[in-house]
Amino acid sequence: MDAERSGARVAVVGGGWSGIAAAWNLHRAGARPVLFDEQPVLGGRSAAAPLGSREVTLGGKNIGRTHLLFREFVRAQGIPESAFEHFGINSSRVEDGRVRTVDTTSKAASLYGLLRGVPPRDLVRLLRLARYTRRARANRFLAGPDFQRLADRTGDPSLAAYFGKRLRDRLIRPALIRMNGAEPDEAYLGNFGTNLGMLLDGFDQLPGGFTPLLTAFSAAVETRGGTRVTGLRVAEGRVTGLFTTTGEGAGAEEREESADAVVVALPAPAAAALVAPHHAGLAERLREVRYFPVSVVIAAYDRPVFDERVRALTFPPESPLSNAGAYGVSDRHLVRYTFSGRAARDLPADEEYLIGLAEKELGAHLDLGSVRRTGLVCARWEHGLCAYSRFHSRTLAEIDAAVAALDGLALTGDYVRGAAIEACFRGAYERTDALLAALTSRSGRGQLP
Ligand SMILES: Cc1cc2nc3c(=O)[nH]c(=O)nc-3n(C[C@H](O)[C@H](O)[C@H](O)COP(=O)(O)OP(=O)(O)OC[C@H]3O[C@@H](n4cnc5c(N)ncnc54)[C@H](O)[C@@H]3O)c2cc1C
Structure with missing residues (x-):
């Protein structure tokens, strides 16, 4: 970390992509961001999870060819573009009991099959x-x-x-x-x-996962893992810092952190909880943003489950399993099962139950009898996937107007520009650019305080 920096000290709440992007943008503009996350590791919904001797990403991992801000961030952490592996979209759907394939390598034929009869x-x-x-x-x-x-x-x-x-x-x-x-x-x-x-x-992924990227980022930007932000410190309409807790039970330690500004980079319901004591209307607007739960199970098998031609299956609305796919082009022995949509909302977060259900559904279309499962990892997020709101740009305008009432506060997250990782970067860069401009004009000197 650069100890010589003299710019504004900005606390960033949330160490998922939105918070990471916010902190990175502040850092490269000369400010002194400090990133807080309640989890011990960074990444939020893209955090790494252990599966046997390797790490996997249970949440967001596919990076679009048009994800330019994210790719620029990856290069800035010293990871070359060549580290990406092309993933493509290969998805087959189960329709009337038959498997129909869409593959980006045979676009015309897939598209014809997809749109025929529409x-x-x-x-x-x-x-x-x-x-x-x-x-x-x-x-x-x-x-x-x-x-x-x-x-x-x-x-x-x-x-x-x-x-x-x-x-x-x-x-x-x-x-x-x-x-x-x-x-x-x-x-x-x-x-x-x-x-x-x-x-x-078109989609790629980093086969080595995000850990090398997040390690390089943490070397440049101060991060505080395992630190839960419990409140904002606000005095006379200005946000002046935050309250944090580390540890649990009798060993829990509460602290007060001063900052020139605070960026809240959380899913909308978590952001609402933090701002509610200071601006009830803002919290109400944030609660209008809808999220739906999602569960993901990644299972390792002793042999490839998918072949080259069919690498993923999507299931019809009545199935609680929405999608099952190979983890990577060269990881066809790892299967990622996703449970989202109406039929999946009330499923228990029990990995044995979920894998039993998933293998039964997938086993109806692929031969699972000849493979042996060797490992399993599972996650469920209550606020897993953001579905925005009706007239969402009006909701966003109302959120912006309410945030303006609290000097030194910026909000960002997956509800600002969209749920894709690139959209998290875009939202975070926009919001922190505006915050930096406000801090510069607050200092009255045309430079960061
Ligand atoms: C299953 C799944 C698959 C996905 N697939 C893709 C994909 O392939 N490609 C893609 O582009 N996008 C994908 N996404 C979307 C993308 O992963 C998310 O939109 C993105 O990761 C959200 O990042 P975030 O920083 O906004 O939120 P989060 O990742 O949720 O980060 C919020 C962070 O805040 C922390 N936190 C919460 N409350 C507090 C508190 N009070 N104090 C301190 N810390 C706190 C949490 O621990 C968390 O780390 C997927 C999402 C899911 C769930």
């Missing part, structure tokens, strides 16, 4: 929205200008109301369930650019 009205609508995302990059993120106008013009209908059943079942639902945990009647047209952005992208 009514012309829906095709025209889909193409128009896809054109928006190509016309302006901002349309791939929340509050993109064309999607905002469309929401205002149409009354922001649900995607179930806007698209017919065939397109919904084949394309819209699998994308929503994966990214937002929402069913088509729970997601809105004005936010659909974020899903189209994902559908039109």
